[in-house]
Amino acid sequence: MIRLTIPDIDDEDLLGVREVLLGGMLVQGPQVKSFEDDVAEYVGAGHAVAVSNCTTALHLSLMALGVRSGDTVAVSAYSWPATANVVELVGATPRFVDIDPKTYNLDPAALERVLSEPIAAIIAVHAFGNPADMSQILRQASSVNVPVIEDAACSLGSTLEGRHTGTWGTIGCFSFHPRKAVTTGEGGVIVTDDGTIADACRALRNHGQDPNAEKADFVVAGFNSRMTDMQGALGRSQMKKIERHVHERRERAALYDALLQDSEIQVPVAMEVARHNYQSYVILLPQHAAPRRSEVISGLRDRGIETTIGTYNIAATSFFATKYGYSRSELPVTDEVAARALTLPLHEQLLPQEQERVVGSLFEILA
Ligand SMILES: *Cc1c(COP(=O)(O)O)cnc(C)c1O
Numbered sequence: 001m002i003r004l005t006i007p008d009i010d011d012e013d014l015l016g017v018r019e020v021l022l023g024g025m026l027v028q029g030p031q032v033k034s035f036e037d038d039v040a041e042y043v044g045a046g047h048a049v050a051v052s053n054c055t056t057a058l059h060l061s062l063m064a065l066g067v068r069s070g071d072t073v074a075v076s077a078y079s080w081p082a083t084a085n086v087v088e089l090v091g092a093t094p095r096f097v098d099i100d101p102k103t104y105n106l107d108p109a110a111l112e113r114v115l116s117e118p119i120a121a122i123i124a125v126h127a128f129g130n131p132a133d134m135s136q137i138l139r140q141a142s143s144v145n146v147p148v149i150e151d152a153a154c155s156l157g158s159t160l161e162g163r164h165t166g167t168w169g170t171i172g173c174f175s176f177h178p179r180k181a182v183t184t185g186e187g188g189v190i191v192t193d194d195g196t197i198a199d200a201c202r203a204l205r206n207h208g209q210d211p212n213a214e215k216a217d218f219v220v221a222g223f224n225s226r227m228t229d230m231q232g233a234l235g236r237s238q239m240k241k242i243e244r245h246v247h248e249r250r251e252r253a254a255l256y257d258a259l260l261q262d263s264e265i266q267v268p269v270a271m272e273v274a275r276h277n278y279q280s281y282v283i284l285l286p287q288h289a290a291p292r293r294s295e296v297i298s299g300l301r302d303r304g305i306e307t308t309i310g311t312y313n314i315a316a317t318s319f320f321a322t323k324y325g326y327s328r329s330e331l332p333v334t335d336e337v338a339a340r341a342l343t344l345p346l347h348e349q350l351l352p353q354e355q356e357r358v359v360g361s362l363f364e365i366l367a
Contacts, residue, residue: 002354004306006347007178008241016233028206031232036189038239039174043156043164045191047198050227050235051205054153054175055082057188060225061149061171062090062121064200071120076106076132076151077315077334079125083151084314092120093324096315098331102269104282104310104341105132107333108140115144122148126155126165127311128343129181129279130270134160134168141169149173153188154279156181157246161273166191176231181245181279182238184231248348249278255352256281256344259359264366266340282310284340289366293342299365305358310341 020031032050040048051057067073069091075084077096087094095117098110104127111122122141124132134150141148148169152158155165156174166172171194174180176187190201200220202211208222227235253276257267266284270276285293293309300307313334315326328335344358 002305002345002350002358003347004308004343004345005179006349007183008245008348010237012237012240013234016237017230020229020233025229027228028226029229029232031229031236032227033232035184035227035232035235035239038236039189040191042239042242043167043172043191045164045167045172046193047191047195049190049198049201049205050232051188051190051201051225052227053177053186054151054173054188055086056205056223056225057173057175057190058082058123058149058151059086059089060201060204060223061173061190061197062086062092063204064197065121065147065149065170067092067120072118074111074114074119074122074146075314076123076125076127077313077331078104078127078311078337079151079314080153080311081314081317081319082153083123083125084320087123094314094320095119096320096331096334098333099127099337101284101333101337102266103130103132103271104128104268104337105130106137108133108136111137111140115140115146119144119146122146123151124148124169125151125153126158128268128282129154129158129277130268131155131158131160131165131274131276133271134165138168147171153177154180155277157242157275157277159275160271167193170194171197176235176238179279181249181277182235182242184227184235184238187227187231187235245348246275246277249346250276252346252350252355253278253281255355256283256346256359259355263363265362278346280310280343281346282341282343284337285342286366287336287340290339293339296342296362296365300358300361303361305361306345308343310338310343313338
């Protein structure tokens with residue numbers, strides 16, 4: 001089977017985790033602290049706060065910004081539902097924004113229309129690791145004085161103009177789930193240059209305990225969203241591989257681009273100034289093949305190739321469609337991309353001849 005993805009776990013990862021287990025300090029210890037320092041240094045952020053996963057990272061970020069019941073948050077419509085669920089979890093309402101058909105990221109014109117209403121925050125997603133146009137989004141956000149949270153769940157290692165995704169907005173959130181570039185099993189990290197926001201997140205992840213008070217003091221009704229020190233150790237050894245991973249994924253993406261050129265398949269498009277980490281390599285099937293996408297996926301599976309859809313039009317999922325209503329004309333581009341997207345296998349062990357087989361089989365099934 002040509003797998004969609006394979007997490008890269010090596011002996012150094014195992015040794016790091018083993019040491020923590022034998023050492024006995026299992027939760028939120030020195031390894032988590034060092035992992036936070038590693039992430040902050042790698043992306044160039046003032047503060048990094050490790051939490052149990054990226055969904056929690058997004059949730060705590062909204063709380064730290066004071067987003068609450070009655071507020072509206074602009075959200076990129078094409079994403080994993082977590083991006084919008086966290087808005088509901090703080091009692092606010094998501095306002096879904098349509099995407100660009102080439103990058104699958106927030107469409108600035110659609111964002112502009114939403115910003116004519118009162119908005120408490122913007123959540124911009126770097127879909128599949130492809131950097132969104134942060135210069136443009138920040139210009140629009142600052143003209144109405146609205147903070148931007150980057151859902152950088154997939155985009156660790158992706159940059160724009162040499163600057164890391166996650167460090168453009170007020171807050172950036174990374175995921176370390178096994179489907180992402182590097183992994184701690186479950187895991188998330190919040191990055192920000194704002195020390196007050198970082199401290200608010202540190203309190204919220206740890207039962208509301210003031211991170212700076214000498215004597216234990218509880219200043220907010222917080223969660224337990226801490227990371228274990230085993231995960232911290234795993235994160236530290238995983239971070240050493242991130243640049244190699246991005247390099248190897250970009251090489252394989254370039255080969256897919258070449259194999260698919262001159263076909264009726266649309267390859268993923270990154271901005272000129274972007275370095276896309278290709279957390280996922282997501283193509284668009286030709287329009288006429290969209291209704292047959294599940295047959296394409298099962299046909300590829302029969303040929304020993306694992307593929308999947310892209311991600312979701314969140315507004316059209318049952319929960320949001322039932323709560324707010326949804327008609328297909330609201331987010332036409334998101335609808336079309338959600339119907340046509342297909343994720344091809346991409347990982348560091350994938351061989352060129354396997355990529356040729358993936359593309360050859362895809363052409364065969366589409367013909
Ligand atoms: C994976 C993902 C998340 C959630 O991350 P977890 O660490 O699994 O909670 C959120 N947003 C996007 C865009 C994702 O791809």
